[in-house]
Amino acid sequence: MKEYHYPRQIKKVVCSDLDETFLPHNPAEYSSSGVADLESFLLRAIDEQSLIFGWITGSNLDAALRKTKDYISYLPHFIASSLGTEFYWVKNGKMVEPLEWKQKIENSGYSSREVSRALAIIKLSGIELLEEPQDYQGKYKSTFYYFIRAQMEEDFQIISQIAAVHHCKVLFNRCNPAAGDPENCYDVEFIPHCCGKGEVIDFLKENLSLSSEDFYAFGDSCNDFSMFSRAGHAFLVGNAETSAKEDYPAVLNENYCVGIRNKLIELL
Numbered sequence: 001m002k003e004y005h006y007p008r009q010i011k012k013v014v015c016s017d018l019d020e021t022f023l024p025h026n027p028a029e030y031s032s033s034g035v036a037d038l039e040s041f042l043l044r045a046i047d048e049q050s051l052i053f054g055w056i057t058g059s060n061l062d063a064a065l066r067k068t069k070d071y072i073s074y075l076p077h078f079i080a081s082s083l084g085t086e087f088y089w090v091k092n093g094k095m096v097e098p099l100e101w102k103q104k105i106e107n108s109g110y111s112s113r114e115v116s117r118a119l120a121i122i123k124l125s126g127i128e129l130l131e132e133p134q135d136y137q138g139k140y141k142s143t144f145y146y147f148i149r150a151q152m153e154e155d156f157q158i159i160s161q162i163a164a165v166h167h168c169k170v171l172f173n174r175c176n177p178a179a180g181d182p183e184n185c186y187d188v189e190f191i192p193h194c195c196g197k198g199e200v201i202d203f204l205k206e207n208l209s210l211s212s213e214d215f216y217a218f219g220d221s222c223n224d225f226s227m228f229s230r231a232g233h234a235f236l237v238g239n240a241e242t243s244a245k246e247d248y249p250a251v252l253n254e255n256y257c258v259g260i261r262n263k264l265i266e267l268l
Helices: 027-032 037-047 059-067 099-106 113-125 151-163 197-208 224-231 242-247 256-267
Strands: 011-014 051-058 078-081 085-092 094-096 142-147 171-172 184-192 215-219 233-234
Touching: 011 197, 011 233, 011 256, 037 051, 037 256, 051 197, 059 078, 078 197, 113 151, 142 242, 151 184, 171 224, 197 215, 197 224, 215 224, 215 256, 224 233, 224 242, 233 256
Parallel strands: 011 051, 011 215, 051 078, 215 233
Antiparallel strands: 078 085, 085 094, 142 184, 171 184
């Protein structure tokens, strides 16, 4: 797999969610997604705009690479996988995890043992969580389905309180059937307090000495909003979830990479 080259100095960063933003869930839509045109645009913009491009995705690293193997021609400059709990620079065929990223997770108190303890107490509280497929589990992320019931708000409050005691942050996001999720349920995701999609942009700002105005973010669902809040330019693709469109007004006219490319041409 080819890689994008790096500019001499990084001045701008384009961040994209993966599933149903950059990558259609349905392979029949690959040919019309516009990925090849977006890649060609990025190759020019790396030098002309001094930018880099990366994925910030809920999928783990293995799943992201497997799902895009026959879809892309170029690996991105960075991959923040497992809902922004893992970060890798893509360099010379290797995934390089920065030492400072690993250290901040180690210092957070997060561990799989603490997550297991929290889950045991949640189960004793009468709340059922169903483990999600392996593609959505990570080194620092445990993900479960919660099927909607009448006392959902109370359940979420209990889960959050238990998670906090066990050094975890818990995120609740409505599942997207278009991306292969079941109907009428939420993702319940246990991650370190210092991680998340928005925290990836915070990390890049600090390490690259950039501001919010230097970031361009694209997504399709409510779990991209923390990323949007840190980026000076943030948009839902045209095929985004209806619930996300109801809560966020900046929606592109086109779907997938077609929308991303056209908006970048307009802004850069």
